[in-house]
Amino acid sequence: MFKELLTDVTLILVFLFVLHLVLESKAICAASTIWRRMQVGIVNGAYGLILMQFAVRITDTLIMDLRHIVIVLAARYGGVPGALTASLIIAAGRLTMFPFSTTAVISSSNVLLSGLLCAWLSTRKWPSWQRLVAMHATSMGSVTIIFIYLVDPQVLPLLLTCFWIISVLAGLMAQWYSSMLTEKKEMANKLAQSEAFNRAILDNVPEAIIIHADGHIVYCNPFGARLMGAVSSRKMLGEPILQFIHPDDHPLVLERIRQITQERKHAEAMEERLVRLDGTVIDVEVTGISIEYNGQSASLVVVKDITSRKRQARMLAEAHERTSNILESIADAFFSVDRHWRFTYVNREAERVLGRSKEMLIGCVIWDEFPRVMHTKFHDAYQEAMQHDRSVSVQTYFEPLDEWFEVRAFPSKEGLSVYFHNITDRKQAELELKQLNEELQRYSYLDGLTGLANRRAFDLKLLREWEKGAEEGTPLSLLLLDIDYFKLYNDTYGHEAGDRCLKQVAEKLTELVVGTDRMISRYGGEEFAIVLPGAALMPAMRQAERIRAGVESMGIPHSGSSVSGVVTVSIGVASTRPGAEGDMKSLLIDADRALYRCKERRNCASGGTE
Structure with a gap:
């Protein structure tokens, strides 16, 4: 009895191994189709038929085997469709592979019941181990009931003891072996997924990733292949790594490879020059680490193309140099x-x-x-x-x-x-120019001989004072002065003496006419004009008399004069209120008429009314 049951246990373990190989290509999950789950049930059902061939015969119509474990496995891996399919196949085999009898019908019914119970239990939201224990217990319980009903009570205890011991051991072994194979498969799947994930990352990194071992390239991502001018990553595999390194950089690169692979040092970013397949040289920045690749020590390097950056840096440096040269010049x-x-x-x-x-x-x-x-x-x-x-x-x-x-x-x-x-x-030149302009401006309004204001300055002064008097309502007086018999003076003493005489008279006028708002000007030849703002006729007459007496008191000899033996002057005085009566031209005419009247007597002052 033990021999046959142990044979069933061995067959179950072999079946588990084969089942895992069958399912390895495509795991069963919640999303698997019903047909896929039924296939699991068909495989398990067929294996149940095999187990019945090694069954222990209790009587002519009653056999004992471990087919219930196969149903549990079908429920575990195929869910409801798997459990029902396996139980139907095994139940049909029990009726057709052995003589038809009541015991066969009862056994077949028990198989279907086990399949239904295991199918129901497989849908429970319990932990996996709880579902397995429940399915094993349910299947063994249903078989036990059949044995109690059909087996001789005298041999029943021994039979049940053997059945339970072998079933429990077989269930535990099946569970352990199944878990071990499942865990191994899951680890393999995770490893494969991890490798696929890592490769997908490396393949899609927008920088060149190259792995080389023993001096040859064993991996190159698509970006790296394009960087090196290769048609595809496959074209790079097996190529010597130094083939792509500029000859001048070989010693440095070999030392870095030694440090990475032998000393396990991380290679910091360093600029190198690479030679593409078409022979062009590019500037790159390379970092590297030591890794295990397919069981061998290798170097993983990240290559960043900095050709454009270096070119821009050179252009920027050249621009800075040009700017510096300009700024220095x-x-x-x-x-x-x-x-x-x-x-x-x-x-x-x-x-x-x-x-x-x-x-x-x-x-x-x-x-x-x-x-x-x-x-x-x-x-x-x-x-x-x-x-x-x-x-x-x-x-x-x-x-x-x-x-x-x-x-x-x-x-x-x-x-x-x-x-x-x-x-x-x-600024100094501008100041000097300004001073010169002011000097020229001043000279343009001065008489070159006497230093008094000239006719131009007189006209401007008279106009300003006229406008001021009209605005303020103040009087304005004008004195026109003429040196008596000056032509005879020039004829007698000469023009040089005449110029000296004019200067002396001008100095005396400057001395006698006091006030910053008053102006003495050389009106023309031997004539002078004096503007007296704010002065009425009588003050103007008194001023004229002081001037006449002052000039005469100078005692400048004048033998040609018929009124005195010295230089004398005649003065015409006019006074008005600007704007109230007449105009500026009238003032000039009145002063000139007064001077004309004065010249009839000479050495006197004559004035007009306001």
């Missing part, structure tokens, strides 16, 4: 500061003007190095340009250096660019 001093007011560049001219070398200034804060600039127009201009993000131009005097500077500040994202140059010479 310009006549202006130039410096730049960052957003924290730290010097970032200083050209040679700026070094000269600032009195510091670029090495001393770069990285230093401008306000710390040049505190005297604080609260000056330089400081205000720099702050305005930086804060308001607009260019600022200013010309200012820097007292500590006693010099003028023109400054232009241009903001940028990086900070501030400042151009400045010394304009002291230009």
Whole structure:
């Protein structure tokens, strides 16, 4: 009896192994089709038929085997369809493979009952081991009931003891072996999934991934193949790794490979040159680590193409060099500061003007190095340009250096660019030009001989005072003065003496006519005009008489004069209120008429009414 049952146990274990091989290509899960689950039931049912061939005969019509374990396995791997299919096949085999009898019908019915119970139990949301225990217990219980009903009570205890011991052992062994095979399969599946996942990651990383062992490439992702100019990753496999390294970099790369594979060191990012399949050389950045690949020590390297970055860096460096050359060649001093007011560049001219070398200034804060600039127009201009993000131009005097500077500040994202140059010479020239223009302007209104105002200045003065008097309602007086017999003076003493006489008279007039608002001008030849703002006729007459007496008192000899032996003057006086009566031309006419009347007597002053 034990021999046959142990044979069944062995067959069950062999069956489990075969079943796992059959199911290995496609595991059964909740999403599997009913047909797929029924196939599991068919396989288990067929194996149940085999087990019945090695059954223990209890009587002519009663046999004992471990077919119930096959039904449990069918329920475990095939669920309801598997359990029902297996139980139907085994029940049919029990009726057809052995003589038909009541015992055969009862046994077949018991198989169907076990299949139904196991199918129901397989749907329970219990832990896996609980479902298995319940299915084993249910199947063994149903068989036990059949034995109690059909077997002789005298041999029943021994029979049940053997059956339970072998069934429990077989169930435990089947469970252990099945779990072991399942765990192994799951580990293999997980490993395969992990490898597939890792390969999918490596294949889709947007950087070149290359694995090499013993000097040859064993893996290359598609990005790496494209980087090296290969048609596909497969074309890279087996190629010597040094074939793609620039010859000048071979020693360095070999040392890095040794450190990675032998010393297990992580290779930090380093720039190298690779040679593509078409022979072109590219700049790359390479990092590497040591790994195990297919059971052998290998190096995994990540290759980043930096050709474009290196080219841009070279172009940027060249641009910086060109900019630096330009800034060093310009006549202006130039410096730049960052957003924290730290010097970032200083050209040679700026070094000269600032009195510091670029090495001393770069990285230093401008306000710390040049505190005297604080609260000056330089400081205000720099702050305005930086804060308001607009260019600022200013010309200012820097007292500590006693010099003028023109400054232009241009903001940028990086900070501030400042151009400045010394304009002291230009400012001095502008000042001298201004003074010269003022001098020329003054001379244009002065009489070159006497230094008094000329006719042009007189006309402007008279017009201004007329307008002022009209606005304020104040009087305005005019004196026209003529040196008596001046032509005879020139004829007698000469023109040089005549010029001296004119100067002396002009000086006396300047002495006698007091007031900043009054003007003495040379009206023409030996004639002078005096504008007296705010003076009425009588004060103007008194002023005229003082002038007449003053000139005569000078005692300048004049032998040609018929009224005196010295130089004398005749003065015509006119006075009016601008705007109230007449016009400015009328004032001139009245003064001229008064002078004409005065010339009839000479050496006198004559005036008109207001």
